Amino acid sequence: xxxxxxxxxxxxxxxxxxxxxxxxxxxxxxxxxxxxxxxxxxxxxxxxxxxxxxxxxxxxxxxxxxxxxxxxxxxxxxxxxxxxxxxxxxxxxxxxxxxxxxxxxxxxxxxxxxxxxxxxxxxxxxxxxxxxxxxxxxxxxxxxxxxxxxxxxxxxxxxxxxxxxxxxxxxxxxxxxxxxxxxxxxxxxxxxxxxxxxxxxxxxxxxxxxxxxxxxxxxxxxxxxxxxxxxxxxxxxxxxxxxxxxxxxxxxxxxxxxxx
Amino acid sequence: xxxxxxxxxxxxxxxxxxxxxxxxxxxxxxxxxxxxxxxxxxxxxxxxxxxxxxxxxxxxxxxxxxxxxxxxxxxxxxxxxxxxxxxxxxxxxxxxxxxxxxxxxxxxxxxxxxxxxxxxxxxxxxxxxxxxxxxxxxxxxxxxxxxxxxxxxxxxxxxxxxxxxxxxxxxxxxxxxxxxxxxxxxxxxxxxxxxxxxxxxxxxxxxxxxxxxxxxxxxxxxxxxxxxxxxxxxxxxxxxxxxxxxxxxxxxxxxxxxxxxxxxxxxxxxxxxxxxxxxxxxxxxxxxxxxxxxxxxxxxxxxxxxxxxxxxxxxxxxxxxxxxxxxxxxxxxxxxxxxxxxxxxxxxxxxxxxxxxxxxxxxxxxxxxxxxxxxxxxxxxxxxxxxxxxxxxxxxxxxxxxxxxxxxxxxxxxxxxxxxxxxxxxxxxxxxxxxxxxxxxxxxxxxxxxxxxx
Numbered sequence: 159x160x161x162x163x164x165x166x167x168x169x170x171x172x173x174x175x176x177x178x179x180x181x182x183x184x185x186x187x188x189x190x191x192x193x194x195x196x197x198x199x200x201x202x203x204x205x206x207x208x209x210x211x212x213x214x215x216x217x218x219x220x221x222x223x224x225x226x227x228x229x230x231x232x233x234x235x236x237x238x239x240x241x242x243x244x245x246x247x248x249x250x251x252x253x254x255x256x257x258x259x260x261x262x263x264x265x266x267x268x269x270x271x272x273x274x275x276x277x278x279x280x281x282x283x284x285x286x287x288x289x290x291x292x293x294x295x296x297x298x299x300x301x302x303x304x305x306x307x308x309x310x311x312x313x314x315x316x317x318x319x320x321x322x323x324x325x326x327x328x329x330x331x332x333x334x335x336x337x338x339x340x341x342x343x344x345x346x347x348x349x350x351x352x353x354x355x356x357x358x359x360x361x362x363x364x365x366x367x368x369x370x371x372x373x374x375x376x377x378x379x380x381x382x383x384x385x386x387x388x389x390x391x392x393x394x395x396x397x398x399x400x401x402x403x404x405x406x407x408x409x410x411x412x413x414x415x416x417x418x
Numbered sequence: 419x420x421x422x423x424x425x426x427x428x429x430x431x432x433x434x435x436x437x438x439x440x441x442x443x444x445x446x447x448x449x450x451x452x453x454x455x456x457x458x459x460x461x462x463x464x465x466x467x468x469x470x471x472x473x474x475x476x477x478x479x480x481x482x483x484x485x486x487x488x489x490x491x492x493x494x495x496x497x498x499x500x501x502x503x504x505x506x507x508x509x510x511x512x513x514x515x516x517x518x519x520x521x522x523x524x525x526x527x528x529x530x531x532x533x534x535x536x537x538x539x540x541x542x543x544x545x546x547x548x549x550x551x552x553x554x555x556x557x558x559x560x561x562x563x564x565x566x567x568x569x570x571x572x573x574x575x576x577x578x579x580x581x582x583x584x585x586x587x588x589x590x591x592x593x594x595x596x597x598x599x600x601x602x603x604x605x606x607x608x609x610x611x612x613x614x615x616x617x618x619x620x621x622x623x624x625x626x627x628x629x630x631x632x633x634x635x636x637x638x639x640x641x642x643x644x645x646x647x648x649x650x651x652x653x654x655x656x657x658x659x660x661x662x663x664x665x666x667x668x669x670x671x672x673x674x675x676x677x678x679x680x681x682x683x684x685x686x687x688x689x690x691x692x693x694x695x696x697x698x699x700x701x702x703x704x705x706x707x708x709x710x711x712x713x714x715x716x717x718x719x720x721x722x723x724x725x726x727x728x729x730x731x732x733x734x735x736x737x738x739x740x741x742x743x744x745x746x747x748x749x750x751x752x753x754x755x756x757x758x759x760x761x762x763x764x765x766x767x768x769x770x771x772x773x774x775x776x777x778x779x780x781x782x783x784x785x786x787x788x789x790x791x792x793x794x795x796x797x798x799x800x801x802x803x804x805x806x807x808x809x810x811x812x813x814x815x816x817x818x819x820x821x822x823x824x825x826x827x828x829x830x831x832x833x834x835x836x837x838x839x840x841x842x843x844x845x846x847x848x849x850x851x852x853x854x855x856x857x858x859x860x861x862x863x864x865x866x867x868x869x870x871x872x
Contacts, residue, residue: 212820212824213820213823213824214820215816215820216816235823235828235829236820236823236824237823237824237825237826237827237828237829237832239824240823240824240825240826241826245824246824248821251821252815252817252818252821254818254821254822254835254836254839255839255840255842255843256838256839256840256841256842256843256846257835257836257838257839257842262822262825262835265827265831265835266825266826266827267826268826269825269826269827269828269831270825270826301839318825322825322826
């Protein structure tokens with residue numbers, strides 16, 4: 159585990175969408191090689207955080223900063239963030255009809271790495287990654303996500319991550335809508351891509367995927383704030399108790415803290 | 419290399435839409451009496467048909483009053499000699515040369531066919547590719563049953579005008595059970611302004627035959643107006659399979675009012691692509707007429723307008739017999755202050771049971787000032803059929819844009835990728851690799867300088 163300064167740091171991040179306050183001061187520090195899980199009930203602001211970190215234009219950061227290698231990236235366009243090494247796996251990946259998976263990813267890799275890569279060389283690279291992730295090669299020629307099932311789309315997100323080799327991967331509910339076998343496939347895929355210089359922020363509602371992508375830290379997000387942080391045992395506690403009970407305990411704890 | 423009779427008789431330039439004018443064209447072409455009679459009938463229909471006005475439903479959205487027919491020259495010689503395609507000017511050659519291999523080629527410049535070529539092997543199989551002016555004399559038994567019968571003067575004012583003033587044109591015939599492996603193309607080129615041209619295609623695919631035919635309409639952009647009034651007649655006989663491609667890429671000065679009808683008999687297969695990017699004001703009518711049963715019709719089309727272009731595109735899926743299927747998808751993108759109208763008609767006539775017809779139109783507004791209308795018309799005179807249609811018009815989707823940008827592409831490149839993908843769903847169906855690449859290049863050219871609006 160890395161011990162130097164966090165290379166990715168969120169300080170007191172406030173975010174609005176259409177003048178509704180969604181994030182109310184999020185703090186998070188991620189060092190190289192760490193896996194952080196952000197868990198929380200629906201509507202707690204998890205996906206807003208993911209979209210904001212990637213720079214979706216509808217999400218306005220009204221306060222705070224997001225530091226990547228010491229630089230505040232909040233004013234950066236999404237493509238610049240991708241070039242810095244940030245990758246977002248979408249909860250709802252979009253279909254791009256008319257653009258094959260192969261073409262899309264080759265164009266994307268060229269843009270992210272800012273270097274040429276021959277069609278032949280890229281094809282071999284992509285097929286290797288597909289084989290590694292046990293994705294049928296036939297998907298390379300199909301239009302990206304067009305007509306794909308929910309599980310297929312999620313696996314394509316993992317494939318994209320494998321191809322683009324980001325330094326920071328933000329996985330937004332990569333497990334949602336998947337059955338148990340598909341969660342295992344996606345989870346094993348992620349852990350096969352992970353390497354010591356890569357960090358992951360995995361956003362999820364359910365603890366199951368964390369058995370495959372084991373986090374160093376678990377954070378519970380409620381009402382646009384991180385209310386509690388801990389190790390992997392926090393996810394296990396959540397699995398045993400559920401959000402209702404755990405959140406009540408958190409509430410009581412924070413009230414006691416305030417009183418003390 | 420054959421010479422058409424048109425080329426042998428230089429014709430004084432004619433002005434003014436009159437009976438004397440078309441009679442002079444007919445005489446100059448030394449036409450047989452039955453062809454002259456066709457012109458006479460067409461002229462009579464033209465005279466008897468009122469000029470369409472903005473009050474006519476079909477013309478409500480397309481104001482063509484800038485067309486000053488009487489100011490235009492009605493017959494314009496090619497003004498060049500070309501024994502073969504190698505002799506053609508560079509601009510024409512580059513339009514023709516998609517990198518595909520062609521079994522046959524015909525080139526018309528203005529009102530004259532300047533060259534035709536057909537592979538010897540095809541000629542030996544009985545395939546014909548000839549200037550129409552020659553074919554009416556050499557092959558009347560093949561031409562007469564169809565010429566002016568598929569697109570008839572009764573179809574409207576401008577089909578009638580075409581019938582009277584038709585000049586140049588090409589006839590293509592494929593004998594029964596003959597598969598033409600390499601495609602055949604016809605280029606219509608205009609080199610002058612202040613002219614009207616009336617090009618014609620008559621394609622007859624006899625029983626069980628197979629052919630791919632590409633029509634191109636192109637010119638450079640000139641200052642003064644020019645008018646194109648083409649007609650295409652395609653006859654697909656029992657069990658024949660025809661792939662037909664129309665590429666309209668006129669210069670920005672051209673007004674076009676065009677008419678196509680493709681008539682398909684029992685168990686025929688018709689696969690059509692229309693790509694329209696040129697012209698100033700264009701109104702095209704494409705009628706896929708399924709007169710036989712068990713027909714499979716597949717139509718893909720796109721238009722891309724910019725500047726102040728006006729594109730009016732009407733398709734008809736006309737089911738006149740049972741057990742046929744038709745599938746149509748039209749996509750359009752509009753830039754700047756351009757305007758487009760798509761009208762899609764599905765007509766299921768009485769007795770056409772078990773018809774399965776689908777129609778979809780999707781338009782992409784690339785500017786807030788562009789405007790498109792999408793008008794589906796379903797006329798179903800029958801039970802036991804399935805007819806569905808869909809229509810959607812919108813701007814570049816911001817979430818799609820974000821998705822692509824988050825993969826490293828800047829906003830402009832991401833938007834271009836989305837637009838190219840949008841059209842790719844149509845262009846991928848073009849039957850030739852080189853043609854697909856040409857269409858993709860044309861789409862990129864139409865996008866140059868475009869920025870996605872916030």
